[in-house]
Amino acid sequence: MFEFKIIAKDPQTKARRGLFSTPHGKIETPIFMPVGTLGSVKGLSPDELLQAQAQIILANTYHLYLRPGHQLIRQMGGLHKWINWDKPILTDSGGFQVFSLGAGTKKGKSKVKLTSDGVEFKSHLDGSKHYLTPEKVMEIEHDLGADIIMALDECAPHDSDKKYAEKAMLRTHDWAQKCLTRHLQLEKEKNHRKDPPQALFPIIQGTVFEDLRIESTQYIASLNTPGLAIGGLSVGEGREVMCRMLEVMQPHYPEQKPRYLMGVGTPLDLLEGIERGIDMFDCVHATRIARHGCFYNNEGRHHIANEKFFSDTLPLDPDHPDNPTGKFNRSYIRHLVKENEMLGIRLLSLNNLYFLLKLMENARGAISKGYYRDFKNNFLSHFRDTV
């Protein structure tokens, strides 16, 4: 289980194509993973995720732990059964919430307090206090039952000073080791016929400091896990910096483990990541901008509410005849969005996920044929995006 088979490597870049096996099926990489924080990719049913060609989706430990509680999900037979999704699932650990709920350098009243043993949260729902440790996070993620589970980490702000960046990195390393130890115990206790095995991915940190990134990559790579992740990027540092960090880390990844770049991103970011050897991505951006009225197609990103779409008879994405939203035209979808009809943002969400997943499929094809760079340049020659 959790075998990662590299099928093809692009001769000119670090891009590679692979197949990652999980108890709920194989994942073709490079892949984009839609995010369903609360156990649902907002607005879309499992059937629609399949129409979008989703192979694996995310959920979030922190959110599901707060409500409805991991015990309930275990009682319901685990996340797959509960949300009616029998393909692979990845649960994020809540590490990102350490960052987004305001730890680190942010001033003012933070909802997060860090200690060497773990992290104290004030719930964003009701202000109640919760204490998460690496061990506790593993126990929760085992109850949830996702195929891939993330270690607890600290995602320090990109503008942290070096001293703090190093502290957060070392804490992340310590927590990764603690997660692994507890995870292995839990795996040993598990009846694998009833509860399939899970893969722990620890997370590289180090913000924007090259030496920290290298140190972190080497440490995380040394842990005996089926894959690893890169955290703390695309959090405001800028694309150039992100790409440089990816290049700095690249030589230190283990060849045979899938690499997951967390929280990325836009179509351009995905292509930059793949070129630098990334296998897996997730991001809320595509579905969030859909809810805010934006859609992707080969020309770039657009606001459906713009007046120019008032009487536009084209589908959102005319270049992809298999796009599951293809029977609806822009005029109608614009009308739905302007009138706050939920079908509007559902169709935009479906379109955007399909677009990114199709982009991944095409990238895989290009890697197999050995012309990834041409593929990427061709895409960029027509795709216009402000991000």
Next chain:
RNA sequence: GGGCGGGUACUCAAGCGGCCAACGAGGACAGACUGUAAAUCUGUUGACUUCUAGUCUACGAAGGUUCGAAUCCUUCCCCGCCCA
């Protein structure tokens, strides 16, 4: 016929002598969003120009008072309610 209330920008609606090209809400137009505290947030919304400022046109219509009027007075035109 008499009494009362009211007519303000695309709509609703505040303002009741100068700080008013006019609060606020909606709408319209545009922008942002990267491991989801986000179906959210931000900007613009009379015209023109030498555009961190100025000029012109505007609060039902026409006159008037005043240094100055969306705001006060007169007449007229509409709308609503009540009484004959």
